[in-house]
Amino acid sequence: MSSRPAGGYSIAAREDALDFMAQYPGYGEQRWYSDALGTEQVSFSWRRMLPGTGGRGSYGHRHPGQEEVFFVISGTVTFKVGDDVFAAGPRTAVRMTGEEFYSVHNDTDAEAQLLIFSTRCAAAPPEKMDGFWP
Template sequence: MHTVSLADQHSRMGPASTIYALTDALGASDLALNYYELAPGESTAYGYHSHAKQEEVFYVQSGELTFRTADGDVTVAAGELVRFGPGEFQRSRNTGDDTAVVLAMGAPQDAGETVTRRECEECGGETTQSIELAEDGDAVLVRCDECGETTGRYE
């Protein structure tokens, strides 16, 4: 058994105000686990994405998230859960007026290839994107695979 306190965690850079990567903190070997606090407009992901080998479950503790899916937008409210299977594209966004608190669980921990898509103004549409750490390490960058344009910067 291993316990951790959220108060002892440090937030990492990303698309939400608070992101605690709990996988390593708990010593999990088969499950990826992340805790999020999202201000209105923030997301749990860098773009519309899918994982080749991983299913994801999101539990919305408070607030609400709207997920973009292949079948259209789906809103998940406080106290509700949603599951995405391997290969299913999705991206969440806090579309409410309050902070959303969310627990994201993925299994297996090795997600396999992740495909991320975002709008690229330079290319004039949605393209595949790569995620990388900025050279100085002060931000996470999202870049268009077609033209190299930075489409997102998260500090």
């Protein structure tokens, strides 16, 4: 359904957005809308995290020089940023500066949903740190 009418806007349905989590059945979805919308400046993803899923026990990552904002729509998500661990609930925004390694996880028994925004740029791939969140 992705379209680019002459009126100066574009529309993308969920099915038009690439699902980063498709290769990980049982982990939910992370739909990247930027290509489907044809954005030039904004990167935008919607993430649906099933209970017990996310980065715990995995690697942390960061995007040096790139700011990201996570907005919790529903549920509660646990963030690990550097050595800090905290929970964020609905209508809470968390800004990542790109300086610290981070990871997110859904530690609850309920689904959580997030919006993730950043500038869209041809930056280097994220830096990863294995064993970040044992």
